[in-house]
Amino acid sequence: MSTPTGFMEYKRELPVDRDPLERIKDWEEFHKHMSDEQLKTQGARCMDCGTPYCHTGIELGGSASGCPVNNLIPEWNNLIYRGLWKEALDRLHKTNNFPEFTGRVCPAPCEGSCTVGLIGEPVTIKTIEQAIIDKGFDQGWVVPQPPKVRTGKRVAVVGSGPAGMATAAQLNKAGHHVTVYERADRIGGLLVYGIPTMKLDKQVVQRRVDLMAAEGVEFVTNTEIGKDISAQELVDGFDAVVLCGGATKPREVNIEGRELNGVHLAMDYLNGTIKSYLDSNLEDGNYLSAKDKNVIVIGGGDTGTDCVATALRHGCTSVTQFGTHPKAPLERDQVTNPWPQFPNVYTLDYAQEEAKALFGADPRAFSVLTKKFVGDEHGNVKELHTVQIERYVDETGRKIYKEIPGTEKVWPADLVLIAVGFEGPESTLIDQLGLAQDRRSNVKAEYGKYTTSVDKVFAAGDMRRGQSLVVWAINEGREAAREVDKYLMGSSVLP
Template sequence: MSTPTGFMEYQRELPSDRDPLERIKDWNEFHRMFSEEQLRTQGARCMDCGTPYCHTGMELSGGASGCPINNLIPEWNNLVYRGLWKEAYERLAKTNNFPEFTGRVCPAPCEGSCTVGLIGDAVTIKTIEQAIIDRAFEEGWVVPQPPKSRTGKRVAVIGSGPAGLAAAAQLNKAGHTVTVFERADRPGGLLTYGIPTMKLEKHIVQRRVDLMAEEGIEFVTNTEIGKDISAKQLAEEYDSIILCGGATKARGIGPVEGANLKGIYPAMEYLNGTIKSYLDSNLEDGNYISAKDKHVIVIGGGDTGTDCVATALRHGCTSVSQFGTHAKAPLTRDQINNPWPEFPNVYTLDYAHEEAKALYGEDPRAFSVLTKKFVGDENGNVKELHTVQIRRYIDDQGRKIYEEIPGSEKVWPADIVLVAVGFEGPESTLIDQLGLETDRRTNVKAAYGKYKTNIDKVFAAGDMRRGQSLIVWAINEGREAAREVDRYLMGSTMLP
């Protein structure tokens, strides 16, 4: 333990972010970092629990509780407190291939299950994690570590998001020759195209990809398996295949009047276009959907919708609102329906909501809202959106029922509508070519912990197997799938 009474002596603190009204003028990361002394103080708050729930990685009530990749959190908290930063990095690297990603964009289920959170505020685990890996890169401790020998086995990894990268990294450590195929023009998958640069600057992704390439992993971009290369050809050329293509088939708005009007876009089309244009030309090529001087409505209350809000603000929108069918969360954890160590469902202002509130004076979110119809102008462009307030209850059969509240109808001006209501599952081209079995949600059917599909030598991991989920679950599955592929190829495995 860092200090037995640290959690009583010191208060939880977080670094202050850049001023919202300043940061919306650029696309740079908005977080600041603590000094070493402040980080050591926060590390001292860790209790080094006998049972460290922060690192257990369970699923409770449909959400993550604790770290799905089982980070050795109390150990590196203690090492940071003692000033042993290199040792802290070595502990962190044992379980997490990419702490520079999770330290920035993971929602930190570890903090939700921190034991200190039972009686006070959780340890600032995520901040310490990012500080460890950032320092490791600064000090030159993160260096290429190619395997000493090769097995002669070739593995194809389809998709270069967090699951694919984790699988590739682990299989390369085992000595296999790994090729990662990515259909976009840059590797990184969701990490590159999907998460805005103000949350994760893309040079950080490229830095890791470059490191992996130096370790011997081959990256092939602008190549879609199933179209540019057939699945059959791939199966003939490689000893094993891991499918990590994600759950990229966007869910539509449903049978809503006017949903085919111009100006209504899937959220990822909007985000991806902006990110690519920014990377290609600093937005000078104009190859993106601009929200400048537009009234923007975002339908969907999750992280993707929140990123749309932040992007629209940086475009210079006239107004932006974000709708969710869920009710406004309570200010404190509901100890009956949302007890520790479940991830706490409480009202918070995410970075985009802070920015919109600073600019417009109020939280841009509208809760318990159902979209009734879209109305267009004479040219077929959306101009307004009609909503009604709803209340949700669970019926006798456990189904969620949404009941409209009479008299709560409202009309919103809308020049651009961004639909961010989740994903239906993976795209079917590769699944059909390989003849893969799917589950009821159209995800590739492969048992958790085994990852083997119904087709010999084909494995699946990440969102393509489990559906839309967290980056840490993708890394978890990529690492575990690599272990099973190594076992399949070699008869046994030393991979964790």
């Protein structure tokens, strides 16, 4: 334990973010950094409790409780308190291949289950995690570590998102020759095309890709398995294949007027902006712009939030984010949302904070159902018609939405972005291999085993579990690598 009374002596502190009205003028990361002394103090708040729920990594109340990659949080908190940064980095890398990603984009279920959070504010775990890995790179401690012995086995990984990268990193560590196939022009999957640069600088992703390449992982871009290379050809050419293609099929909405110009899927909007920014700093104009437009985002999750932030940086006239869920309470409900469940409380994410600073109010509208889109004489969307709803659960557990009479409203809109989630993986590769699927269309493979219905083909990440967190993808990539190693060698030393 760092200090027995640290959680009573010191208050929780977070790094100061850049001013919202300044950061919306660029596309750079919005977090600032804390000093080593501040981080030491925050590490001192960790109790090293007898049962550290922060790294349990289980599902409670429909969401993660504790760290899904089982980070040894009390151990590296104590090492930071003692000033042993390099040792903390070694401890962090034992469980997490990419703490520079999770330290930036993970919602931190570890903090939601922190024991200190029972009686006060939780330990600043996520901030310390990012600080450890960033210092590791800055000090030159993170260097390529290629395996000393190669097994001669060849493994193909389809998809270079967090699950694919974790799988590849672990299998390469075990000495196998690993080739990662990515259909986009850059490696990283949703880490590159899906998460805006202000949340995750793409140089941070490329830095890790370069490190893995130096360790022997082969990356192949602009190659879609199932089209450029048949799925069977891949299976025939490798000793094992791991499918980590993600859950990239967007969920549509069945709303009147969906065909109007100006109504787009959120990922098309986000990815176009990211690619144009990376290619030309937006100078090529190859993206949907929200400049001088009234923007409506349908969807209250992270993707919708990223659309709000992107629209603000484009220079929109207004932006509103619809959610069918009610506004969360200011404090955790100890009956319906008890510790150590992830706390469902009202917060302002970075984009909502920016919109409030610019326009004076939280851009979110809660418990809203869109009834129809209405267009002008040229087929361009001009307004949305909505109604307020009440949500309840029936006796079978289904969520039922009941419209509230008299709450109809018309919203002006020049650009509508649909961000209501994903239905599962795309079907091309699945159909070619004849893979069994679960009731949600994901590739059928048992958690912890990752074997599909086709010999020597494995599946991990969102392609197997459905849309989820980056940290769950890393968890599954690491575990799948261990199972592949067992399949190839009979046993495995991978964790």
